[in-house]
Amino acid sequence: MSAPGPLTVDGPAVDRSEQVLTQEALEFVADLQRRFGARRDELLQARRTRREALSREPVLDFLPETAEVRAGDWTVAPPPPALTDRRVEITGPTDRKMAINALNSGARVWLADLEDANTPHWANVVGGQVNLYDAVRGTIAFTSSQGKKYALRDASATPVIVPRPRGWHFDEAHVTLDGNPVVAALFDFGLYFFHNAAELVSQGRGPYFYLPKMESHLEARLWDDVFTHAERTLGIEHGTIRATVLIETITAAFEMDEILYELRDHAAGLNAGRWDYLFSIIKNFRDAGPDFTLPDRNAVTMAAPMMKAYSELLVKTCHRRGAMAIGGMAAFIPSRRDAEANERAFAKVREDKTREARAGFDGSWVAHPDLVPICAEIFGETLGDADNQLSRQRDDVEVTAADLLAVSQTPGARTLEGLRENVTIGIQYVHAWLSGNGAAGINNLMEDAATAEISRSQVWQWMTNGVVLESGETVTRELVERVVEEQFAALGATVGSDVVEADPLWDRARELFVTTAVAQDFPDFLTLPAYEEVLRLERA
Ligand SMILES: CC(=O)SCCNC(=O)CCNC(=O)[C@H](O)C(C)(C)COP(=O)(O)OP(=O)(O)OC[C@H]1O[C@@H](n2cnc3c(N)ncnc32)[C@H](O)[C@@H]1OP(=O)(O)O
Ligand SMILES: O=CC(=O)O
Numbered sequence: 001m002s003a004p005g006p007l008t009v010d011g012p013a014v015d016r017s018e019q020v021l022t023q024e025a026l027e028f029v030a031d032l033q034r035r036f037g038a039r040r041d042e043l044l045q046a047r048r049t050r051r052e053a054l055s056r057e058p059v060l061d062f063l064p065e066t067a068e069v070r071a072g073d074w075t076v077a078p079p080p081p082a083l084t085d086r087r088v089e090i091t092g093p094t095d096r097k098m099a100i101n102a103l104n105s106g107a108r109v110w111l112a113d114l115e116d117a118n119t120p121h122w123a124n125v126v127g128g129q130v131n132l133y134d135a136v137r138g139t140i141a142f143t144s145s146q147g148k149k150y151a152l153r154d155a156s157a158t159p160v161i162v163p164r165p166r167g168w169h170f171d172e173a174h175v176t177l178d179g180n181p182v183v184a185a186l187f188d189f190g191l192y193f194f195h196n197a198a199e200l201v202s203q204g205r206g207p208y209f210y211l212p213k214m215e216s217h218l219e220a221r222l223w224d225d226v227f228t229h230a231e232r233t234l235g236i237e238h239g240t241i242r243a244t245v246l247i248e249t250i251t252a253a254f255e256m257d258e259i260l261y262e263l264r265d266h267a268a269g270l271n272a273g274r275w276d277y278l279f280s281i282i283k284n285f286r287d288a289g290p291d292f293t294l295p296d297r298n299a300v301t302m303a304a305p306m307m308k309a310y311s312e313l314l315v316k317t318c319h320r321r322g323a324m325a326i327g328g329m330a331a332f333i334p335s336r337r338d339a340e341a342n343e344r345a346f347a348k349v350r351e352d353k354t355r356e357a358r359a360g361f362d363g364s365w366v367a368h369p370d371l372v373p374i375c376a377e378i379f380g381e382t383l384g385d386a387d388n389q390l391s392r393q394r395d396d397v398e399v400t401a402a403d404l405l406a407v408s409q410t411p412g413a414r415t416l417e418g419l420r421e422n423v424t425i426g427i428q429y430v431h432a433w434l435s436g437n438g439a440a441g442i443n444n445l446m447e448d449a450a451t452a453e454i455s456r457s458q459v460w461q462w463m464t465n466g467v468v469l470e471s472g473e474t475v476t477r478e479l480v481e482r483v484v485e486e487q488f489a490a491l492g493a494t495v496g497s498d499v500v501e502a503d504p505l506w507d508r509a510r511e512l513f514v515t516t517a518v519a520q521d522f523p524d525f526l527t528l529p530a531y532e533e534v535l536r537l538e539r540a
């Protein structure tokens with residue numbers, strides 16, 4: 001381990017933080033930061049360079065310099081026993097109650113989310129690690145403020161825990177090394193790995209991760225180097241760590257083989273992260289003119305030609321390489337209070353999971369415990385006695401660069417209603433995020449950082465490209481500002497105007513939404529200025 005520097009932790013008090021923020025664990029994180037922090041910075045610069053090239057010429061293609069990797073006959077390491085059956089995976093934040101509910105849900109895997117579904121308030125970041133520590137050991141329990149008691153039903157049969165650290169772009173402001181914030185991904189990964197790797201191995205499981213928002217195979221190479229170093233440092237056998245990579249950026253879709261190749265000793269699969277994928281398409285082609293403006297957010301389904309091409313290429317690539325293909329999130333959430341909304345959500349999720357199972361995915365995500373049985377049933381019908389569909393090759397699938405970029409073939413209209421929904425969802429989500437909830441049910445849809453990014457970036461794109469709506473109106477800054485005023489007033493009617501007035505975060509949410517949706521310089525991530533706001537509020 002390299003000599004630990006003056007790693008400073010400076011955040012509000014969090015219950016039991018001393019249990020995870022130990023001297024040894026922080027030294028482990030400091031070592032990761034020292035070794036890999038600068039490479040992360042270079043990779044972020046490479047992202048900016050690639051995006052500048054795209055703004056000059058909006059074309060992407062499979063990389064000529066890695067043609068040999070794509071043509072080569074190689075496979076990733078076989079899945080470990082704990083990850084051979086992933087027919088249903090529940091996702092959710094790592095707060096204590098939801099962690100227990102997820103672990104009792106009957107899913108095969110719990111994606112313990114420190115990312116899209118989590119606001120990185122220090123309490124969530126550190127509290128999440130405390131909860132994961134207890135979850136790994138089967139000791140997690142909780143009593144709600146109403147006195148309801150939560151505990152594991154059967155600690156020996158809980159889903160496999162697969163945390164998702166934050167993406168490479170994020171820093172953890174509360175932890176600094178030599179005065180600079182540490183890379184949040186290294187912090188999230190490092191703490192979890194340090195405390196839990198050996199314990200998980202002793203249980204016949206392992207330190208498994210989902211890796212979000214990568215934009216290139218070089219970013220995967222960095223993760224692979226981090227994994228190898230972390231295993232060596234703690235004396236954990238090489239290849240014990242297993243990662244499932246979200247293919248959720250348009251550039252990564254052109255590098256699926258390469259990403260698996262870089263991680264081949266550590267790879268478990270790829271996941272079709274459809275929401276960030278849409279965001280990435282809008283973001284990268286935001287100034288590329290009408291061919292790249294998508295219709296209303298709700299009109300873009302997985303049946304759109306470019307989405308079908310992306311998800312089928314993912315299955316084909318995975319199975320050729322012996323890796324699991326995991327489906328994405330249908331955003332419809334059930335309601336225990338509204339039978340009609342519940343039925344609608346069940347039907348939509350059924351349709352989505354059926355399409356995925358038929359396409360060859362090995363399993364998929366659900367956002368809510370009530371959806372676990374549906375996903376398990378649908379994949380069960382396809383899988384029969386098998387654990388997965390790894391042996392099913394999709395040699396029939398041929399996907400070209402043009403297929404992945406067929407944005408203009410996406411059916412659907414651009415409507416004033418769509419603009420209104422983007423605005424109202426965006427503001428409500430930012431409010432939830434600032435309040436500490438990274439996932440929220442809004443209009444019976446699951447909203448998280450990825451879906452909110454679509455909303456605000458679509459407003460930016462429509463405005464910047466002067467999209468003419470079905471109503472005949474052109475999207476201008478004035479129109480967006482008018483819609484923001486109207487939707488904000490309407491929110492008062494829904495949420496209660498006294499509630500909105502009493503809570504200053506509503507105004508901050510509106511301002512942040514407007515800033516990120518209409519700013520001339522498009523912020524790369526909505527969550528970056530939102531995090532600045534969280535830090536400001538913390539200091540106030
Ligand atoms: C694009 C992507 O990255 S998708 C992946 C990231 N996003 C997510 O993980 C979102 C996951 N889902 C959620 O967070 C939640 O389902 C929400 C916020 C959308 C809705 O949650 P709620 O409003 O609490 O829903 P609801 O009231 O129906 O919940 C009923 C019960 O199920 C629990 N529950 C709901 N969703 C989950 C979940 N994903 N994991 C664990 N428990 C859950 C609730 O905690 C509640 O428990 P309780 O009865 O003990 O109080
Ligand atoms: O993380 C998943 C996504 O769809 O985004």
Ligand SMILES: [Mg+2]
Binds near residue numbers: 212276
């Ligand atoms: Mg995502």
